[in-house]
Amino acid sequence: MDRYVVIDLETTGHSPQKGDKIIEVGIAVIEGDQITDHFTTLLNPGQPIPSFISGLTGIMDEDVQEAPSFEEMAADIAGMFQDAYLIAHNVPFDLGFLNAELQRLGYEPLHNPVLDTVELARILYPMAPSYKLGQLAEYLELEHNDPHRALSDAHVTAEIFLNLKEKLSSLPYETITHLQGLEKLFKSDMSLILSKLEQQLAYSTEEPQHIETYRGLAFRKFEPQNKAIQEISLSYGDYLDNIYEAEGTMESKMARYEKRIGQRKMSEVIYDAFQTSHHALIEAETGTGKSLAYLIPAIYEAVQSNKRVIISTHTTQLQSQLLYEEIPFVGDIVPVPFQAALLKGKGHYISLERFEQELSDPDQNNYDTALTKAKLLVWLTETKTGDIDEIQLPSSGYFFFKKISTEAEGRMDPQSPWFKHSFYQHARRRAQQADIIVTNHSLLCTDMFNDYQFLPSYDKLIIDEAHHLEETASRHYGLKLDYVSMQYVFNQLGASDEAKEFNKIIRGYSYNPDDLPLENWDSILMQAKYEMDDLFRTLFQYVVDQRRKNKSLSDTGRIQYRFDQGEDDTDRWATVKEMANRLIFFIRDLIHILSMIEHYFNSRKALEKRDAEEITKQILQLQSFIDRVEHLFLDDQGDKTVKWMEVEAYGAKNAVYLYSEPLDMSHLLSEDFFEKKDSVILTSATLTMRNSFSFVRERLGVPEERLITEKITSPFSYDDQVQLLIPNDFPDIKYGSTEDFVYATCEAIISLAEITEGRMLVLFTSYEMLRKAHSVLKESLDTQDYVIIAQGISSGSRSRLKKNFQTYDKAILLGTSSFWEGVDIPGEDLSCLMIVRLPFQPPDHPVYQAKADFLQSKGKNAFFDLALPNAVIRFKQGFGRLIRSTSDRGIVFVCDARISKSRYGKFFTQSIPDVPITYDSTGRLLEKAEQWF
Template sequence: MCIDEIFEILRQKVDNYEKRQSQIEMSKDIYNLMLNGQIGLIEAPTGTGKSFAYLVAASLFAKKFKKKTIIATSTINLQKQLILKDIPVIREIFDDIVFEIALGRQNYACKRKFYAYAASIFSNIDDPKSFLSGLKNGTKDEFDLLEEGLFEQIKSDKDSCMGRFCPQFRNCFFFNARSRLKDADIVITNHHLVFSDLFEIGEVFDTIDVIIFDEAHNIEKNLTSFATLSFNFYDQLNAIKNFFNIMGKLRLFELISNATKTMDDLKEELLKLSNLIDFSVNYDEEFAKTYLLNILRLQEQLVFDFVNFKDKIDIELSVDFKAIIDKLNFNLKILKSFANQDALSCVYWLERFKDVVLFNITNLNFADLLRKNLYPKVESIIFTSATLSINGDFSFIKNILGIEDAFEKTFKTEFDYKKQARLFVINNINNPQSNNYEEDIAKLVLSVASNFNKGILVLFTSYKTLNEVYNKTNTLLNDFGYNVLKQGFMDNYNMQKVFFKSKTILFGVNSFWEGIDIKGDNLSCVIITKLPFEVPTHPIEKAKYANFAQKGKNAFIDYSLQKAILKFKQGFGRLIRTKKDTGFIIIADNRLLKKSYGKIFLKSLPEVDIEIKSVEDLHLSLNS
């Protein structure tokens, strides 16, 4: 079979399938990149059908050459779409291709721990062996009916794993899953697991021939998360508490007494520091250094308390005891690194968390990380997304990824936006810093909803504004017949399901700017309340700005503006999902009209008619 023949079969198998030449062309491009061992950057707008494009290419490549492809997504929504919707169709065509899902080790239960601790921590399980035999994969979701938080005590982790010496090794959930991955042709996973396995652990994937990063516009965000090490007091506290619960308090009275006092003193120091900082700050304040010395001393004392007790631990529990000591030492290493601050490519920053402080170290040299740990280990890598370029220029994403030479391609949209969409820019919304801003946005939302009878998505850049507008509009929106949702009520996947059952208005931030796929009248209006600039007050953003300044570049033009445009394009793309969709995009930020960079935002969009309206006049256009 060739790619053209495969897509002809797809046309026959998939209901309402539309043949798209761009999809077939994209699939051929990906196949050729795999064949030639190249890196590719492919921007495929909504409607291209990129999921089937790369699944077909990867399946054909696996069938012909027995090569393994990893497909890494950024969002759970896309993973669910691939697993539940797209892959079953591909399996009908390629019945000999093996698909698997890769999860990190921490998602699996450890049978050794479960059997060892079941009696002391699982009060509602009478027969542990029978319970485990009823599990399919031993993953966290299969333990949802148990008491909250108990899975943390029995999850698999590298430090306490006995490997082949474990009595449960042959039946281990994690190693059985890993064994299945070895036999798989195509593996679905997430960005973070690919990074952690290639950069550090190497315990999930044995070999990788090809990686396809979908939603690749999120790689910088996911690398930031991956490249951040944190000392989290509560993680440490929970690990110690779990161990004490397992061991039995009477046997460890002396250790519990010493460790509890040290942890109480440690928390007190972190609490004092927390009261002195805002949400997150750079670690460059003299007062913080004073507290760090005390925190460092107490962490060293905690390590000493545990190490001094190791000879009194039963042999069957020594592995778990060692894991606790390793965790304490790892946290001590982070604190010592804070004290020295000897890594030039890292930013050291503090963050308020609950009532204490997190100590974070973030390595910002992403390009170097990728050049050392990703590109030399994989034959071919394809980065794809609906938003990778700025007006066809891939320089911004190439700089982040550390790529100099790559295949680059931007596909044109399959949609006719001039016929399918209308774009309104509101010219009389107050500045976001004004006291009346939330009131203005609330009036806009109510004006639209009262003159509209279809689904609406309202996109915000902050939870604070979202909550204030929600509180101001919720009651009236219900009176208008809307089912009103805001982010956090339920997971994104289930929120999308609600859209298909009733007339819904959804208030969302961050993840709802992308990865939400609602077609037809269920979503016919998207309101973008504010241009999605990141506020450069966070220590990581400050450090990135400083790096641009050191290189003689303008951080706003070369970085902040580029990121905002890519996110803006994502938000715009929520409206039109098929050739039959129609609707309105409303942008409530007059900087599009007043600032010179406004033209750059508008130029980044597909060809669409732009209308300038006041809030008061908008309803006339919605009804026309």
């Protein structure tokens, strides 16, 4: 069958069962790999078209008034699919609608073989950023002139399918064979197409030059990496002059960057710190161009000294930006060749050995796992890194990836034939030979607290987004434990008769039951799961009971509770400790049985390498549970750590998360990090409070005796670009009701939205208040004019919400937590930033409470030494969302009366760039905003 019919429908809604009807049909016919025919018709649905659908498609009631009904066209439409594949971009929708309408009229439903271009694109274009029709067309550089019209959508879907068919035929034989093995679980009927390709490739002698195969797995060949020793004969001053003052081509290269006065100053400070073995704290305000400012001296230092320099960031977004945008650009402008590499933790890289082992396991092949395997098979023919962050997996695909990451394979033997095919080892080799290594705070801290085993040795490093270092270090030095993680490990082990890890380890081996009594495994595993469930349920109820009278929820909807508060209730806490002891007892028994198996088969030289590795891995996981339970419930850490629980307020009765973190990281960082390194440069747009670095210096333990501090001011003209408006008539939330405050905030949002025509980012400090505001705005705003996008309510990731916000002309984006930083919305897309509440951490948060107690025991003021500086830094991050270039212009509206009425309010206003500030009634502020725009 070589005929494909592509269909797209426009409808009055999503459900034919609820009476929705088809209003337009678009069909494209493919024969001989060419689009040979088109068909389209409007259809009269016999009911009004909803305004939302009309707005989306442009199809009005009057357009379909004279159009035929579906009944008149049904036979013709169904006849077009004779002897053909049916293709759609999301087949269940289009075919489901079509068959529902045909059956309603007494026709037989269509039973054609189907091909779903959404599913096929997810498999064959694993690195595509989105699989929505328009964005996929953009990714494949296809024109899509009339989106949300049936014929245009059908034609673009046909072009996408031809691209997919071509991509499929370019894959190696091994990949096609594995896809054929998974095909029965796909929605698309690919069997005949794959069989035909398999036969063609089986007799082909040509293999793609960039592909390598091993044990039936095809993957992209690693590119050789050879380090050439470079020398710099220029002084640093001449080197900078060469970059910043060159004429002609150099200027054109720098043209995409606005002139940034502080950039050169910052690079000189970093160079001086490197030369004098000093650490540096550098606050580089928005617009400095700090990435370039630190890359330029880092490259000079690395090449001149022939010693690598590490650059660490907090977010993967900045890592990617550095590696794929900034570093290639710097490579064009610096007068010396250099090499840069990205290195992440083992959990980011796929293990080909583990994947090959799991690929043939049919026991776990549900749809998501099959789709994940298929995506990975195709991705392996493309990826140069093996870094899973390059693609998006289905929801449960990340559980599967945990089993096949380099982390899961344990310590690999360099003599293993898989060693040379390891993406992680390849990344390490690249890093060993690189001048600049880009990594993240997470791996940096893992390396730091594990005797520097994970990163290649270094003496100098630059930490960007340095305001996150303490939090990341605390998390890595501390620990966490939760019910879901433990349950996952126990379930993966499984009983002796389940097709899980324990069964896989012992099956295929013969043993004497007297020598190796394994009959206890099932009962012990059952007891361990029971004790675990009992412990977590008891903890859940314990926290709920303790906080019933004063229950406060965190931003994530969890109740939080400190362990040391629980120890006051000695009887119940003694019961909890006893339960923890019983759980440890049964986990030790499980470890004992696994150890017996290992010893028994090893002594007979019968244990296969894969099974030996699996036993070691499972023993280490189980031992880590024992270590964590002992630390959390049985070890007395005095006043050095804070331990707390979080329970899902409306979740399962065992949804409990346990945490422990050190109260003070400064001594650990000072001794294990700053004293051991020649020069650590810490930079961020937000490190100071009222121009002082003392807070961040003390929290991180940076030694004063060899420290340089520098504040690089922004090149932006804030006087002309920003107005800070603070109302003096807002309800005081401290004495009034939250509802009054939310209503006043929403009234201000609506009024400002009319002035700025949307283009507003509203920052909240709690999801609860965001949800209330969203509800009020939906009732009050004309949603025909304005689109409201709300974090945690609108679906999609942070980047997807941001992109949607930029897509609409009149949009209001409500955000909390992650939206306070790292979100760039330059130009006219953002004209108004509203800060609803000053971003203080909740005073009842366990970590804050414990740190506050710790500071007070040292004679310090918890508010001024902890709460206020953290809130000011967060406020500065939020403020920085508005102005991202010299041409940006907008207003910042702060609803929180504390910024003007409290004695500490000036700490906020004096920590941001100098901007015109107006305190007045809301009405007058709105008039001023209108005049200013």
